[in-house]
Amino acid sequence: MGREIIVDGRPLLNFCSNDYLGLAGDERVGAALAAAARDWGAGAGASHLVCGHTRIHQQLEEALAEFTGRPKALLFSSGYAANVGTINALTGRGDFVLQDKLNHASLLDGGLLSGARFKRYRHRDVGDLESCLSAAGNGRKLVVSDGTFSMDGTVCDVAATSAVTQRHDAWLMLDEAHSLGVSGPDGRGLASAPEFTTADVPVLIGTLGKAFGTQGGFVAGSEELIETLIQHARTYIYSTAIPTAIAAATLTSLELAQNEHWRRDRLQSLIARFRAGASQLGIDLADSHTPIQPVLLGDEQSALAASAALEDRGLLITAIRPPTVPAGTSRLRITLTAAHTDDDVDTLLDALGQVVTSDGNRASA
Numbered sequence: 607m608g609r610e611i612i613v614d615g616r617p618l619l620n621f622c623s624n625d626y627l628g629l630a631g632d633e634r635v636g637a638a639l640a641a642a643a644r645d646w647g648a649g650a651g652a653s654h655l656v657c658g659h660t661r662i663h664q665q666l667e668e669a670l671a672e673f674t675g676r677p678k679a680l681l682f683s684s685g686y687a688a689n690v691g692t693i694n695a696l697t698g699r700g701d702f703v704l705q706d707k708l709n710h711a712s713l714l715d716g717g718l719l720s721g722a723r724f725k726r727y728r729h730r731d732v733g734d735l736e737s738c739l740s741a742a743g744n745g746r747k748l749v750v751s752d753g754t755f756s757m758d759g760t761v762c763d764v765a766a767t768s769a770v771t772q773r774h775d776a777w778l779m780l781d782e783a784h785s786l787g788v789s790g791p792d793g794r795g796l797a798s799a800p801e802f803t804t805a806d807v808p809v810l811i812g813t814l815g816k817a818f819g820t821q822g823g824f825v826a827g828s829e830e831l832i833e834t835l836i837q838h839a840r841t842y843i844y845s846t847a848i849p850t851a852i853a854a855a856t857l858t859s860l861e862l863a864q865n866e867h868w869r870r871d872r873l874q875s876l877i878a879r880f881r882a883g884a885s886q887l888g889i890d891l892a893d894s895h896t897p898i899q900p901v902l903l904g905d906e907q908s909a910l911a912a913s914a915a916l917e918d919r920g921l922l923i924t925a926i927r928p929p930t931v932p933a934g935t936s937r938l939r940i941t942l943t944a945a946h947t948d949d950d951v952d953t954l955l956d957a958l959g960q961v962v963t964s965d966g967n968r969a970s971a
């Protein structure tokens with residue numbers, strides 16, 4: 607995994623991974639994984655509560671709590687499991703789960719499974735959220751939002767969302783899958799900015815599979831939240847712990863993510879280079895200043911055709927289509943990573959210029 611990926615023996619420039627910091631293929635992370643696999647084996651052997659929780663898992667939970675500025679953190683086998691388990695531990699029949707319309711599938715699935723009354727508010731529309739909160743009756747209320755939205759690169763207004771949520775005695779759960787490692791000082795994410803406390807964003811979700819380049823998920827928050835999840839989050843209780851070696855590799859990548867600032871600087875300069883070049887080509891860009899740079903093409907056929915034409919030119923950018931995104935908004939979800947170079951971005955722009963016409967982003971393969 608890196609800037610290049612081999613498909614059927616042919617190297618392609620990879621512009622569709624979530625490996626934002628370029629750590630998934632980092633030698634030091636791989637070496638930490640290999641060394642820990644020799645010491646601890648390939649599998650954790652059991653769930654955390656039985657005998658799968660090693661001191662390496664404990665160290666990683668403590669490091670993640672420290673990183674996010676929260677009292678405690680709890681590991682899950684994936685971000686998906688963290689979301690489903692957390693929403694279901696915190697809400698049930700008679701409660702309310704309010705979600706941004708463009709939230710990730712794992713959040714929507716968690717809400718549906720909970721049996722709580724389920725409402726989706728307009729994307730990043732705090733006014734609409736407030737109406738939904740006002741209309742909700744008695745019962746616990748959980749407001750759930752992506753931090754950086756996975757298919758659009760837009761960002762939650764944490765201050766406004768949190769203010770409305772607290773005004774209505776609700777809790778805010780923020781999924782920072784795409785912002786941890788990438789946004790904020792040292793990559794600590796959106797909710798760890800100095801102006802926010804744990805009370806502002808009481809439930810913080812992260813994945814290890816994106817900027818940290820490994821595998822797994824976690825929840826960070828108060829001691830009471832984490833103890834509640836240990837007792838009630840079924841995807842935590844009834845699932846094998848991530849391999850100890852993966853936890854060890856993540857301790858290494860977490861440290862690299864914090865200390866190697868050049869990775870975030872590189873990413874910012876690649877984002878600026880891409881956006882400037884694309885707008886020169888007349889390509890309609892989304893309002894995103896994150897590594898997620900979608901190029902909307904509309905119907906599924908256009909997105910598939912553009913993806914195929916880019917592959918012919920040596921680039922891998924899979925077409926994203928319904929039901930992952932709403933009908934009529936099929937797109938190329940371009941992602942930039944710290945492993946890319948300026949030349950890679952220029953190659954991408956060249957190919958896009960040939961494949962996407964400026965006239966409403968139509969594929970002209």
Ligand SMILES: *Cc1c(COP(=O)(O)O)cnc(C)c1O
Pocket residue numbers: 684685686687689710712752756781783784813814815821822823
């Ligand atoms: C990828 C993603 C997840 C799931 O994380 P995994 O660790 O891959 O299961 C959850 N939320 C969002 C917003 C994501 O993009």
